[in-house]
Amino acid sequence: xxxxxxxxxxxxxxxxxxxxxxxxxxxxxxxxxxxxxxxxxxxxxxxxxxxxxxxxxxxxxxxxxxxxxxxxxxxxxxxxxxxxxxxxxxxxxxxxxxxxxxxxxxxxxxxxxxxxxxxxxxxxxxxxxxxxxxxxxxxxxxxxxxxxxxxxxxxxxxxxxxxxxxxxxxxxxxxxxxxxxxxxxxxxxxxxxxxxxxxxxxxxxxxxxxxxxxxxxxxxxxxxxxxxxxxxxxxxxxxxxxxxxxxxxxxxxxxxxxxxxxxxxxxxxxxxxxxxxxxxxxxxxxxxxxxxxxxxxxxxxxxxxxxxxxxxxxxxxxxxxxxxxxxxxxxxxxxxxxxxxxxxxxxxxxxxxxxxxxxxxxxxxxxxxxxxxxxxxxxxxxxxxxxxxxxxxxxxxxxxxxxxxxxxxxxxxxxxxxxxxxxxxxxxxxxxxxxxxxxxxxxxxxxxxxxxxxxxxxxxxxxxxxxxxxxxxxxxxxxxxxxxxxxxxxxxxxxxxxxxxxxxxxxxxxxxxxxxxxxxxxxxxxxxxxxxxxxxxxxxx
Amino acid sequence: xxxxxxxxxxxxxxxxxxxxxxxxxxxxxxxxxxxxxxxxxxxxxxxxxxxxxxxxxxxxxxxxxxxxxxxxxxxxxxxxxxxxxxxxxxxxxxxxxxxxxxxxxxxxxxxxxxxxxxxxxxxxxxxxxxxxxxxxxxxxxxxxxxxxxxxxxxxxxxxxxxxxxxxxxxxxxxxxxxxxx
Numbered sequence: 148x149x150x151x152x153x154x155x156x157x158x159x160x161x162x163x164x165x166x167x168x169x170x171x172x173x174x175x176x177x178x179x180x181x182x183x184x185x186x187x188x189x190x191x192x193x194x195x196x197x198x199x200x201x202x203x204x205x206x207x208x209x210x211x212x213x214x215x216x217x218x219x220x221x222x223x224x225x226x227x228x229x230x231x232x233x234x235x236x237x238x239x240x241x242x243x244x245x246x247x248x249x250x251x252x253x254x255x256x257x258x259x260x261x262x263x264x265x266x267x268x269x270x271x272x273x274x275x276x277x278x279x280x281x282x283x284x285x286x287x288x289x290x291x292x293x294x295x296x297x298x299x300x301x302x303x304x305x306x307x308x309x310x311x312x313x314x315x316x317x318x319x320x321x322x323x324x325x326x327x328x329x330x331x332x333x334x335x336x337x338x339x340x341x342x343x344x345x346x347x348x349x350x351x352x353x354x355x356x357x358x359x360x361x362x363x364x365x366x367x368x369x370x371x372x373x374x375x376x377x378x379x380x381x382x383x384x385x386x387x388x389x390x391x392x393x394x395x396x397x398x399x400x401x402x403x404x405x406x407x408x409x410x411x412x413x414x415x416x417x418x419x420x421x422x423x424x425x426x427x428x429x430x431x432x433x434x435x436x437x438x439x440x441x442x443x444x445x446x447x448x449x450x451x452x453x454x455x456x457x458x459x460x461x462x463x464x465x466x467x468x469x470x471x472x473x474x475x476x477x478x479x480x481x482x483x484x485x486x487x488x489x490x491x492x493x494x495x496x497x498x499x500x501x502x503x504x505x506x507x508x509x510x511x512x513x514x515x516x517x518x519x520x521x522x523x524x525x526x527x528x529x530x531x532x533x534x535x536x537x538x539x540x541x542x543x544x545x546x547x548x549x550x551x552x553x554x555x556x557x558x559x560x561x562x563x564x565x566x567x568x569x570x571x572x573x574x575x576x577x578x579x580x581x582x583x584x585x586x587x588x589x590x591x592x593x594x595x596x597x598x599x600x601x602x603x604x605x606x607x608x609x610x611x612x613x614x615x616x617x618x619x620x621x622x623x624x625x626x627x628x629x630x631x632x633x634x635x636x637x638x639x640x641x642x643x644x645x646x647x648x649x650x651x652x653x654x655x656x657x658x659x660x661x662x663x664x665x666x667x668x669x670x671x672x673x674x675x676x677x678x679x680x681x682x683x684x685x686x687x688x
Numbered sequence: 689x690x691x692x693x694x695x696x697x698x699x700x701x702x703x704x705x706x707x708x709x710x711x712x713x714x715x716x717x718x719x720x721x722x723x724x725x726x727x728x729x730x731x732x733x734x735x736x737x738x739x740x741x742x743x744x745x746x747x748x749x750x751x752x753x754x755x756x757x758x759x760x761x762x763x764x765x766x767x768x769x770x771x772x773x774x775x776x777x778x779x780x781x782x783x784x785x786x787x788x789x790x791x792x793x794x795x796x797x798x799x800x801x802x803x804x805x806x807x808x809x810x811x812x813x814x815x816x817x818x819x820x821x822x823x824x825x826x827x828x829x830x831x832x833x834x835x836x837x838x839x840x841x842x843x844x845x846x847x848x849x850x851x852x853x854x855x856x857x858x859x860x861x862x863x864x865x866x867x868x869x
Contacts, residue, residue, distance in 0.1 A: 168716035171736055180704070
């Protein structure tokens with residue numbers, strides 16, 4: 148009885164409520180529509196054709212792989228000549244080979260006659276290098292333009308959404324209108340960058356060959372050509388022809404892309420300026436991170452004309468030899484990068500959903516090898532000379548490097564002249580100041596950031612080994628290195644948010660020194676560059 | 689049915705007209721559902737808005753394995769429950785033994801009563817009771833399902849329902865007596 152009664156009770160109520168209908172207020176639909184607009188706007192983001200996070204993961208993985216391949220390729224490229232160099236070194240060790248080298252050197256007119264030619268040769272080298280140096284500058288400029296486009300789009304969006312907050316309905320109209328300029332502006336830059344990073348490896352070899360072809364016929368040229376190629380290849384990588392980008396986009400059929408808004412209504416923006424309220428004030432998020440970055444560091448040492456003169460005057464005993472070797476030396480010095488690493492302690496603030504400002508302290512241990520392939524004697528190598536004189540001048544406790552002893556020991560000179568591999572180890576404290584722009588906003592687990600900024604390199608010391616077990620350390624104010632030098636840095640960082648506080652980071656980083664890290668009066672110039680892939684963790688406050 | 693499919697496909701493509709059509713088709717009935725679960729019209733509007741945004745953003749998860757209306761209603765109810773949870777409406781959960789077997793006496797039929805009157809009665813129920821009553825009596829869920837949905841024990845669900853029923857019957861009696869006198 149009770150159950151049937153209960154049954155009746157429920158049925159009665161159910162009947163009365165089942166078909167019930169109440170008209171909601173008409174404004175409710177508009178509120179829903181506004182919310183949908185907001186959601187869609189966030190979805191469209193930078194890359195409208197990647198809508199699902201599933202796909203995003205693949206894209207992120209692909210870009211990281213491309214980055215790793217690029218770094219790997221560059222690494223291989225810079226290390227590949229090692230074999231050929233080793234072979235030539237071995238040859239040089241045999242007396243006959245040394246003889247040949249000597250003959251080549253001697254075939255150059257004597258010191259005095261040689262002077263103008265030497266200066267020519269010295270001139271020609273910087274010219275090549277200026278060309279080389281220009282390439283990355285161009286690239287950076289392109290990148291700046293690229294990032295400028297999303298910036299303006301973003302500003303428009305922020306302004307529009309802020310006006311919405313204040314002005315209700317009118318604001319919504321404004322935001323809708325802002326959609327149109329934002330979307331096309333955002334599509335192309337990102338895709339261009341993606342393609343650039345994806346096609347990097349293909350571009351590398353050709354430039355190397357080109358440089359190689361440029362070289363003349365003398366024995367040392369292939370080595371020099373190769374190394375220059377290696378240097379050139381890395382900075383010129385991100386170049387991509389606009390045709391490629393277009394072709395890529397056309398094949399995607401833009402109109403059919405999932406996130407591409409089909410309806411793009413143009414609504415008049417209220418002419419009266421509404422009180423400008425800060426858009427959607429996200430609480431500023433602060434974070435701190437630690438990381439380690441294995442890197443490939445190339446010191447980019449180059450003996451300048453001043454260096455040669457200094458070398459000649461610094462070594463009275465071997466003055467003639469030094470002069471003989473002038474022309475050979477200028478073209479034979481090559482730099483090889485070696486495995487290096489950096490420890491990074493950084494902090495930052497997320498200014499908006501897209502922008503962040505970051506700084507911190509890095510400890511960089513940069514290893515690089517300077518190879519003077521054709522130098523006849525150690526003492527004629529102005530790079531070494533300059534470093535040595537710095538050591539001998541300085542008052543620190545490093546063991547003094549006795550030039551005279553080595554100079555008098557002929558066998559030692561002989562050995563040094565053939566191997567000439569100077570392993571350099573640099574230590575810097577770096578203070579980076581950089582901004583981050585979110586290509587994929589940190590709304591969900593993954594986010595992708597484009598980074599750019601300046602690094603202040605504080606020189607600590609430079610230790611080098613000259614083939615014998617002589618370890619020399621250069622530091623302090625008397626060293627040829629500037630205490631403070633600057634480098635431009637750019638990179639990409641993939642972030643995975645583990646939980647509310649912790650985020651894991653994977654980043655690719657490229658640094659290039661702005662100008663020489665040596666003093667103006669130093670006998671050589673050093674323009675280091677670094678490429679690394681780092682990993683780290685971050686804690687958000 | 690084909691019409692419904694077209695509508696869903698339109699919504700999936702984020703066609704604003706399709707979205708509006710779907711909204712207009714179901715908004716009235718769904719607003720009534722929201723009214724039952726909340727305490728004020730204002731709250732009901734909030735829930736309705738939230739639920740429709742969810743519906744449009746999650747429409748791609750609809751697999752046609754149930755009527756569209758049932759799917760929409762489920763989202764409404766879930767949204768309402770989360771809303772109430774956020775508002776901490778379940779804080780006054782009653783103990784199991786408090787309202788064990790409430791038996792009503794007299795005429796408790798609702799046949800002669802206005803919809804608005806009934807809605808008012810449901811809304812006056814204590815928060816926990818209101819949801820359990822809606823889920824059990826109107827939606828037809830079992831107590832174990834309700835317990836899962838609300839994150840309470842099955843016993844609590846039963847006792848809450850018993851209390852709700854007792855309170856409603858008392859209110860009906862009271863209203864009937866007032867009307868007859």
